[in-house]
Amino acid sequence: MPEHSQSGALAHHFETYDQQREASSLGMWLFLVTEIMFFGGFFLAYIVYRSSFPEDFAIASHQLDVTLGAINTAVLIASSLTMAMAVRASQLAQRKAVVGFLIATMIFGGVFLGIKAVEYSAKFEHHLVPGPNFELHAEGANGEHAEGFDVGHAEMFFNFYFGMTGLHAAHMVIGIGLLIWLCFPAWKGRFNADYHNPVEVVGLYWHFVDIIWIFLFPLLYLIGFHVGH
Amino acid sequence: MSLHVESKRNFFLVFGALMVLTMLTVYVAYFDFGAWNNVVAMAIAVAKASLVVLIFMGVRHSSPLTKLVVIGALLWMVFMVGLTLTDYETRGFLGVLGK
Numbered sequence: 602m603p604e605h606s607q608s609g610a611l612a613h614h615f616e617t618y619d620q621q622r623e624a625s626s627l628g629m630w631l632f633l634v635t636e637i638m639f640f641g642g643f644f645l646a647y648i649v650y651r652s653s654f655p656e657d658f659a660i661a662s663h664q665l666d667v668t669l670g671a672i673n674t675a676v677l678i679a680s681s682l683t684m685a686m687a688v689r690a691s692q693l694a695q696r697k698a699v700v701g702f703l704i705a706t707m708i709f710g711g712v713f714l715g716i717k718a719v720e721y722s723a724k725f726e727h728h729l730v731p732g733p734n735f736e737l738h739a740e741g742a743n744g745e746h747a748e749g750f751d752v753g754h755a756e757m758f759f760n761f762y763f764g765m766t767g768l769h770a771a772h773m774v775i776g777i778g779l780l781i782w783l784c785f786p787a788w789k790g791r792f793n794a795d796y797h798n799p800v801e802v803v804g805l806y807w808h809f810v811d812i813i814w815i816f817l818f819p820l821l822y823l824i825g826f827h828v829g830h
Numbered sequence: 831m832s833l834h835v836e837s838k839r840n841f842f843l844v845f846g847a848l849m850v851l852t853m854l855t856v857y858v859a860y861f862d863f864g865a866w867n868n869v870v871a872m873a874i875a876v877a878k879a880s881l882v883v884l885i886f887m888g889v890r891h892s893s894p895l896t897k898l899v900v901i902g903a904l905l906w907m908v909f910m911v912g913l914t915l916t917d918y919e920t921r922g923f924l925g926v927l928g929k
Contacts, residue, residue, distance in 0.1 A: 619832060627896050634903040641907050648911065649918050667856065674852050682845040685836070685886045692835050794833055808887045812879045819855055819871040826859040827867065 610796035618795040625798040629805045640813055643768070647761045647820065650754075657754035659825025660739045664729055665762070666720060670822040673716050674814065680709030681811045688804040691787065691797035699787040699800065706807065707780045710773055717770055721763075730763070731756045762821055769817060772810045779803045834891040844885045851878050 615621040651658045687702035728736040739750040783803055786792065792800055855874040863870065884890045889900055 622833070623893055623896075626892070627899065630896055630899045634899060634906075637903045637907060641910060645911050645914055649914065652915075652918065667859075671852065671856050675849060678845065678848045678852065681848075681882060681886055682841060685841050686838070688888075689835060689838070689841070692833060794835075805887055808882050811886075812882050815878045815882070816875050818852075819859075819875055823855065823859040823871055824868070827862040 610791070621796075622798055622801070625802055626805065629802040633805065633809050636809060640765075640768070643761075643765050644816065644820070647765065650757060650761070651820075651824065654751070654754040654757075655825070656749070657739075657751055658758045660750060661737065661755035661758035662821065662824045662826070664724075664727065664737065665822050666723070667822050667826065669716055669720055670818055673713050674818050676709050676713045676716070677811050677814050680706050680713070681808055683709060684804050684807045688797070688800050691792040691800040692794055694790070694793040696787065696790040696792075699792060700784055703780050703784050703787060703800075707777050710777045710780070714770060714773055714777075717766065724759070724763075729759055731760045735759070765817055765821070769810065769813050772813070776803070776807050776810055779806065834888070836885065836888060836891075840885055844881050847881055848878055 611618055611621060615624065683702045683705040687699055687706060690698035690702055724730055728734050735752070735756045737752055737755045739752075739755070780803065783799055786799065851874050855871055858870050858874075859867065861867075883900065889897060892900075
């Protein structure tokens with residue numbers, strides 16, 4: 602017999618809350634699989650180009666700000682912690698804690714996007730945005746012009762940089778929108794051990810976006826870092 | 831699957847481990863290991879991603895079906911990258927007749 606709840610959050614096509622939760626998190630994982638494929642194509646193209654032009658990509662990668670990238674990694678990991686805590690609080694029906702952790706996650710997400718904006722504007726100022734104004738003068742170890750450097754390959758690196766970080770940032774913006782949306786039912790105390798699926802599912806999405814950055818940071822910022830140090 | 835609420839302690843331990851691994855990946859980037867730089871950086875990234883998937887996303891307490899989906903996705907990525915690189919990385923190993 603189906604369970605009956607006070608909140609009426611059990612959809613009629615499910616037998617139990619366990620089954621309902623299982624279905625929603627499995628469905629979210631299936632969506633995340635398509636997201637892995639979506640980003641996966643980008644990662645694969647980047648790996649192929651980078652292995653084809655390792656020196657030019659290393660020189661282009663040097664233009665990125667590793668300090669800001671590392672700070673952003675830490676900020677995003679902190680946001681994942683608060684997101685995990687928000688899911689936990691929703692399971693324990695701690696109404697105010699859920700809202701607090703959701704807002705903290707939004708703030709960390711906002712800080713991430715703010716730092717990203719600072720980085721992007723610096724790239725515009727330094728003529729590192731692919732297009733007619735792209736300029737990059739590579740210098741070798743002794744200050745002379747680097748031999749065999751092809752500026753087109755460096756431009757290709759920045760195509761990947763803006764494409765991949767831009768797609769990632771778009772996911773962050775959507776994630777923050779979802780967090781705002783979650784605050785309303787959370788504030789009304791709709792979530793408990795039986796029903797917290799929306800928080801759980803948005804949490805999975807947020808952690809997925811964190812994982813994408815965990816791979817983007819070393820691939821984009823740290824390649825060939827040792828060359829200039 | 832019955833609900834499993836992860837302890838706060840585990841969340842903070844994972845957070846600490848992720849921070850340490852982030853510092854480690856920046857630190858090792860200062861050294862020149864040749865091709866091993868990529869291997870080390872990717873190994874650290876995979877370790878970090880595994881912690882997020884298993885603890886933050888709670889997959890270690892998920893149903894077998896969810897685990898299967900997660901492993902399937904990773905396996906597919908490995909196929910896609912692995913098989914593509916067997917092409918790109920081995921071009922030029924053998925001469926082409928008539929060239």
